[in-house]
Amino acid sequence: MMCVMMPPPLGTGGVNPWLAAAMIAGVAITSTIGEVCTAAAMKSIGDLDEIRARSGLKGAIVAVLTCPMFFIGVGFLALAFFALLLALNHLSLSLTGPASASLTLVTNAIAAKIFLKENVDRRRWTAAILVCFGVYLLAH
């Protein structure tokens, strides 16, 4: 019986391509949830520069640390961090870094429009897509 062996995609280091994609998607999804929650927390707190000018550095730190949404965001960002460590342990940086960064840019733009009600206009979509392709090309 003939068996055709396909070479693993570049940068996956012999890891099953579906598993590699799942690792990168895991980084992107947890990172997006974390970033959206963190951004929502910081918007609810207000301008940190103004808070620091009014109440000092301690006041700014207290304002951040007393916001529950901030801890939800940090929890997901910590998950994203460990997902990144796991991915870097199995895949090359040249694949993991740009792929997760590019994917996160797009998922963040979508999540920011839906959940944060940000004005993601044509300018911001164009920028996100240009940066996304730019990061991809930078890996070559």
Added chain:
Amino acid sequence: MSHAKLKWNQYAILALVGICAPLGDSFLARGMKQLPSISLDHPLALVAAVFHPWIAAGILMLICFFACYLTALSWADLTYVLPTTAFGYVIIALLGKFWLHEEISPYRWAGIILITIGVGFVSQGPSLTEKETPENAEVQP
């Protein structure tokens, strides 16, 4: 609103966001490559990895990144801050070219140009979405 155009110190914070993140990632990658393969069966090995010197240095850079990132998010939109973080990849590539004399392929130059155009594009727009508040809402007759 005063948030539409950024001040010089706010641009400096965005630059720090861009520089610290890729440096932190590079340090982490270097540290993780020096460790034996970690499987999902032993997740605690990931926690032990944070005490490796390169990984600790990477975490320090990422803490610096996070402090600047939080500050930036308090006066700018997420979709404004995120593309600027990608500019760090350009800085790292240019440092590699002019400091370490590494070769940059035409693909990488194309990537550098695309990211630069993308960041330039987003930075020309307002940094914060205007929200409808009782103070700035129009009074209906």
